Amino acid sequence: MKPFVDIHDVTHVYARAEDGLPAVRNLTLKVNEGEFAAIVGPSGCGKSTLMKLATGLQFPREGTVIVDGRQVGAPVKLAGMAFQNPTMLPWRTTLDNILLPLEIVEPHRARLRRHKAEYVAKAESLLEQVGLKGQGRKYPWQLSGGMQQRASLCRALIHEPKLLMLDEPFGALDSFTREELWCVMRDLHAAQKVTIILVTHDLREAAFLSDRIFCMSARPGRIVAEREVEFPRPRDLEITYTPEFSALVHELRGHIAQARKAA
Amino acid sequence: MKTKNQLALAPWVFTIGFFLLWEIVCRVLKVSSFILPAPSTILLAVWEYRTQLAYHAMHTLWMTLAGFGLAVGFGLLLGMVLGSSRLINAGSYPLLVGFNSIPKVAVVPILVFWFGVGWVPPVLTAFLISFFPIVVNVATGISTVEPEMEDVLRALGASKRDIVLKVGVPRAMPYFFGSLKVAITLAYVGSVIGEQNASNVGIGNLLTRASAAFEVPLVWAALVVLAVLGVVMYVITAYVERSMTGWAQRSQMAA
Numbered sequence: 001m002k003p004f005v006d007i008h009d010v011t012h013v014y015a016r017a018e019d020g021l022p023a024v025r026n027l028t029l030k031v032n033e034g035e036f037a038a039i040v041g042p043s044g045c046g047k048s049t050l051m052k053l054a055t056g057l058q059f060p061r062e063g064t065v066i067v068d069g070r071q072v073g074a075p076v077k078l079a080g081m082a083f084q085n086p087t088m089l090p091w092r093t094t095l096d097n098i099l100l101p102l103e104i105v106e107p108h109r110a111r112l113r114r115h116k117a118e119y120v121a122k123a124e125s126l127l128e129q130v131g132l133k134g135q136g137r138k139y140p141w142q143l144s145g146g147m148q149q150r151a152s153l154c155r156a157l158i159h160e161p162k163l164l165m166l167d168e169p170f171g172a173l174d175s176f177t178r179e180e181l182w183c184v185m186r187d188l189h190a191a192q193k194v195t196i197i198l199v200t201h202d203l204r205e206a207a208f209l210s211d212r213i214f215c216m217s218a219r220p221g222r223i224v225a226e227r228e229v230e231f232p233r234p235r236d237l238e239i240t241y242t243p244e245f246s247a248l249v250h251e252l253r254g255h256i257a258q259a260r261k262a263a
Numbered sequence: 264m265k266t267k268n269q270l271a272l273a274p275w276v277f278t279i280g281f282f283l284l285w286e287i288v289c290r291v292l293k294v295s296s297f298i299l300p301a302p303s304t305i306l307l308a309v310w311e312y313r314t315q316l317a318y319h320a321m322h323t324l325w326m327t328l329a330g331f332g333l334a335v336g337f338g339l340l341l342g343m344v345l346g347s348s349r350l351i352n353a354g355s356y357p358l359l360v361g362f363n364s365i366p367k368v369a370v371v372p373i374l375v376f377w378f379g380v381g382w383v384p385p386v387l388t389a390f391l392i393s394f395f396p397i398v399v400n401v402a403t404g405i406s407t408v409e410p411e412m413e414d415v416l417r418a419l420g421a422s423k424r425d426i427v428l429k430v431g432v433p434r435a436m437p438y439f440f441g442s443l444k445v446a447i448t449l450a451y452v453g454s455v456i457g458e459q460n461a462s463n464v465g466i467g468n469l470l471t472r473a474s475a476a477f478e479v480p481l482v483w484a485a486l487v488v489l490a491v492l493g494v495v496m497y498v499i500t501a502y503v504e505r506s507m508t509g510w511a512q513r514s515q516m517a518a
Contacts, residue, residue, distance in 0.1 A: 055418040077420035083411045091433050091510045103429060104421045139510065159419070 002069070003030035004195045005037075005054055005163065010063030011220075012049055023049040025220035027063070031197060031212070036189050038198045038206035038213045040252060042260045046221030047199040051165050054197060055079045068162060077105060079163045080156030080194075084171040086148040088140030094151045095136030098123045101159045108159060119158075126154040129191070130184050146177035150184065157192065166198045170205065179237060182208055190234060203252045208240055215255040225255045300483050308480035309487060315469070320488050323466040326382065326454035327496070330389020331447055338394045338446070339439070342401025346435065347427045352402065363395040367453055371460040385457030385465060392453035393446040400442035404435025437511035440504035447496045455489065 010027045013020060024046040031037040039047055052058040053065050056075040065072040080101070088097045102108040102119055112119060127136055130150040132143075140148050149169060156164055166185075170178040186209060189196055200206050206213050207229060215225040229248065231239055239245050282302045288294070289301035296304050309316060345352045367388050374384040408430050416426050458467025466485050473481040505512065 052414070055414075057414055057417055075417050075420050077418075079418045081415045081418050083415075085409070085411055087409055087412045087415065089412075089430065089433070091436075091508075100429065101415075101419050104416055104419045104425055106420075141510075155415075165418075 002033070003066075004033040004035070004068060005029075005031040005197065006064075006066040007050070007053065008064045008066070010053060010060040010065060012046075012053060012058065012060045012062075014049075014058075022061070022220040024053075025222055027222050029214055029223050029226070031195060033195055034193050035212060036196045036198070036210045038200060038210035039216060040200060040203055040206050040213060040256065041216030041221065042218050042256055043201065045216040045218050045259070047216060048167060049221070050216075051081075051167055051197070051199060054163070055081065055165055076163070078161055079165055080159065080161035081165045082149075082152045082156040082167070082169045084168040086140070086145075086152040088148055088151060088155075090139065090141050092139075093136065094132070094138055094140055094143065095120065095123055095127075097140060098126065098136070098151060098154045098158050101155060105159045123154065123158055126157060127151070129188060130154055131180075146173050146181065149173060149181065153181075153184070153188065157188065157194070160192070160194075162195060164194050164196045166196065166200075168200055169198075171201065178202075178205070183237065185209060186233075186235065203249045203256070204240055204245075207245060207248050207252065208235060208237075213252065215252060215259065217259040224259055227252070297477075297479050300480050304480055305483045305487055308484040312481055312484055316466075316484060316488050319464060319466045319469045319485075320492060322464045323385075323451075323454055323458060323489070324492060326385040326458065326462075326465060327389050327447075327450045329386045330391075330454055331393060331450040333386070333390040334394035334397055334446055334450065335443070337390070338397025338442075339401055341394075342398045342435070342439075343405060343427060343432065345398065345402035346405025346431060347423060349406075352406070359395065359398065367392045368456050368460070371457055374457070375461045380461045380463065382462065384461035385454040385467070388457035389450040389453035392456075393450040396442040396445045396449070397439065400438035401435045404438035405431035408434060437504075437508045440500070440508055443500045443504065444497055447500050448493055451489065451493050451496070 007027055007029050011022050011025045012027075013022045017023070027046075027050065029037075039050060041047055049058065053060055053072075054067060054076075056065075056067075056072040056079075059065075059073065067076050068078065088094070089100070092100070099112070099119060102112050108119070124133075124136060127133060130153055132147060132150050132154070135143065135147065135151075140151065143151065149172075153169070156166075170181050173181065182205060185196075188194075189209075198206065198209060210229055213227045213229060214223050215227070216222065217224045227248075231245070286302050289299060294301075300308075345355065370391060371384055371388055374387050378384060378387075405427060408426065412430055413426055416430070421429075454465070455467035455470070458465035459471045460467075462468045466489055470482060470485050473485065
């Protein structure tokens with residue numbers, strides 16, 4: 001299968017980096033179309049840099065980034081993003097927040113005004129899928145943190161992106177809400193056939209959700225281990241309590257511990 | 264409920280108390296009305312000169328609103344430019360701060376050279392004195408957009424202009440309306456300064472003539488009228504602020 005995201009031997013130094021040290025060095029990874037990939041690593045390992053490289057917000061100093069068969073030279077326009085902080089706009093209702101990407105991305109931008117009802121229906125069906133049915137009229141600050149994060153996932157998906165980038169999206173939530181949202185994420189992935197790259201600190205989260213896990217080294221980041229996850233889908237939360245699952249998490253932990261020690 | 268009532272009454276109690284104290288001090292110490300007229304004397308003067316005061320006050324109000332309107336339009340535009348370009352912001356800041364530091368009373372003669380005596384100098388003085396806080400606040404609101412929000416939109420192919428219009432400007436609105444309360448009172452100061460030096464009508468001009476003729480009660484009456492107008496305009500802008508940016512005032516402190 002042809003890789004959807006192909007990052008080849010990339011070294012990137014931020015223009016504003018004071019020490020001139022690269023954020024990532026000789027980074028190579030491939031994610032197939034429709035795959036759910038997770039990236040784990042010690043903090044400050046350049047995971048966010050990887051997100052910016054894959055979406056075209058930064059361009060590599062050396063190496064190539066190919067997304068959907070084309071070398072990235074500008075923001076890719078086909079990506080949806082969600083962060084740890086839901087970044088909802090407080091002056092818009094939740095529904096209007098979700099519709100925001102459509103005001104930017106073509107062809108929706110030109111169609112939005114005339115086909116508003118159609119798009120609103122789509123947003124409402126997304127809200128229903130994440131368990132926020134009928135909450136669209138509320139303002140984001142009237143929702144709890146977990147609900148805001150769900151809405152932020154809807155915003156990332158409303159324009160049917162081919163690539164969804166998640167930067168520790170559940171990091172700030174309590175563990176029950178987090179597990180609930182894992183299941184939401186699992187179902188969204190199954191329904192939308194979107195390629196997902198999830199950056200996370202949580203090894204259980206990576207193991208439960210993804211098809212393929214990449215472990216990164218400490219800064220300057222590169223991939224030190226790649227591991228396929230073979231649990232059959234659809235997965236139930238119960239698998240997180242099986243010995244196989246624990247063994248996988250334990251193995252990942254070993255890679256991270258080594259990466260930290262090497263730093 | 265009790266504290267709420269007290270809060271609502273407090274401005275009245277304090278204001279009336281202030282004037283009562285003033286009245287008592289004047290009467291007990293027998294202060295000459297040439298030095299400090301008692302509030303009752305001033306109130307009588309206001310009534311005596313009411314037609315004259317109303318005519319000039321209306322003129323001042325117009326000058327102020329015209330200058331304020333210019334300042335709002337120009338301040339919004341310049342604030343948007345400064346907020347969205349770090350280069351222009353850094354480059355023009357010393358100029359702006361330097362210009363703002365010039366006492367505007369010193370600029371009035373120049374305005375008179377250019378436009379002569381009339382309605383233009385007061386309007387322009389009001390404008391010049393009041394646009395700065397608007398510029399600074401709008402620019403701050405726009406330049407402090409969350410980087411994550413910017414990333415979300417840029418990854419979708421949003422232009423700088425998209426981000427400023429969709430996120431920056433709405434986000435700057437609480438700052439903008441906050442600055443209006445400062446700007447409206449400054450605009451008052453500006454138009455009165457302009458009228459004092461370069462106009463034949465307006466409260467400022469009335470002040471100049473009354474003080475030249477040593478009509479002390481009239482001078483005080485004019486000042487009182489100015490203060491009342493200022494409070495009214497402030498209240499109106501504060502009300503507009505609250506109704507336009509309710510989303511920003513959800514903290515417990517604002518309740």
